[in-house]
Amino acid sequence: MVNEQNLEQGNGELIEIPAGTAWPIILAFGAMLCFASLVTSIGVGLVGALLTGCGIVGWFKQVFPHEHHAFVPVVRRRFVPASSRRTVAHIQVSEVHRAYLPVESYPMVAGLRGGIAGGIVMIFPALLYGYLTQHSIWYAVNLLGGAGVAHWTNPSTADIAAFHWNGLIVATVIHAAVCSLIGLLYGAMLPMWPKRPILLGGLIAPLLWTGLLHSILGFVNPAFNARIAWGWFALSEILFGIVAGIVVTRTGKIRTHQALPFVLRMGIEAKEFNPPKGNQP
Template sequence: MNEEQHSGSHSETIHLPAPTAWPIIMAFGVMLAFAGMVTNFGISLLGIVLALSGAIGWFRQVLPHEAHEDIPVVVENIIITTTRPEVARIIVPEDDRAHLPVETYPVLSGIKGGIAGGIAMIPPAILYGLIAQHSIWYPVNLLGGAGVANWRNPSTADIAAFHWQGVLVAIVIHAITCLLVGLLYGAMLPMLPRRPILLGGILAPVLWTGLLHSTMGVVNPELDQHIAWGWFLISQVTFGLVAGWVVAHQSRIRTAQSLPFIMRMGIETPGLVRERESATENEDESR
């Protein structure tokens, strides 16, 4: 609590404009002049007289010189006291409750997992093409055939042959899908921290394989007839196991969702920062 005192004094008189009632009389006369239009002419006549009287009296107060008067003032010492209390700050602990997951994987770990999984699922797909159709381009064209506009009702020989349009589309689809699924793994695996390989290698591939199997007949029924869903599931499980293993072995970072919302917004919070600093000092002393 801080108190400051300032001393000062006033002069004996104050020079102020002289008070007058003429503006009020003039305004009252104008009001009566307009009111007489809907009531009686006599009221309007009275209003005009009052308005002119008020205007003349008001002008005489300010012309040719404004009327002033000196108001006597009792001289006394004035003591001004200001009170500046300290603002009470709400002390909120940093970890007031646990928001799961407490730790998660960085974005780079999801990208690494997607790249590793995408590379790992290529051998099973090529092996299927060699065993089933004696061609390594068969699974490539199945993946990229949906993006080739002129493919309608392709035969097995057409799918097994080399088509540069299908190869380019398959590379683009495969790369983008693997990266996106890898990022999804990085965000999803902390939900099951004790069994990340089970979630990433079995549950997730089975779920999206079933989803694709149920929708591919509507999206592209021609290519749906040529897909061997057993081999497709093997490739997806291979991707999930490798991507899940790579992501699970990356270092985790602590999430900021347990912090107060005002700190996550980046707003300066001295009370919260003070609490964090004291907690850090206590940890250092305990060590």
């Protein structure tokens, strides 16, 4: 490394870099001592203040009026790019590959519509269940919404059967959000069941889901589990699945990006499908 004074005497090419300086470490040490003085002694603080002052002045002199630089002679070298692999493999794309993926799908909005329609329909068996067993349509509502009303500690059956604004609002939010999301998922998954989509999506999937919940809810929330009538629950789920399935399947299909080569959709290279883009050197 050479100094600025030696610049003119330097032979060869020089590169300008910031000059090394001790002022940052002095300033940092001074600042630390200032803080440390709060729990040590005033003497430590005075030394810290002195170092801080010196550090600030010294640092200013480093950059004002001109920033200090050092000049480093360049050592020219030749970088030889080398790779142990000279051959590049591209992912091969064929039409056979496409056979396993849906080339057409329902638009997202179809799933949303299906979820909303299914969600509306499944309300009725739930309300009917509440009315028949507890003589209150709010029973099922509060069973769902009560999960968000934490101040209900061990509510009685009468509590759950009564009307509660909190329960209604929370139940509505949960029901709307979950039905919409399930609807979207349903719309996305239907093309994967090319045969009997209503049977698979509307009957078998809800039954599997009900079975899964039935098997784990006893561990997750025993109190909730004790109040659920699984037959009615399964009926609601099946109704949801059938209605959502009908709404989705009645919507026209659109071609998806699946029709495009995998390499294009996933941003992986594929020379034969992708015209040159970007800056070319």
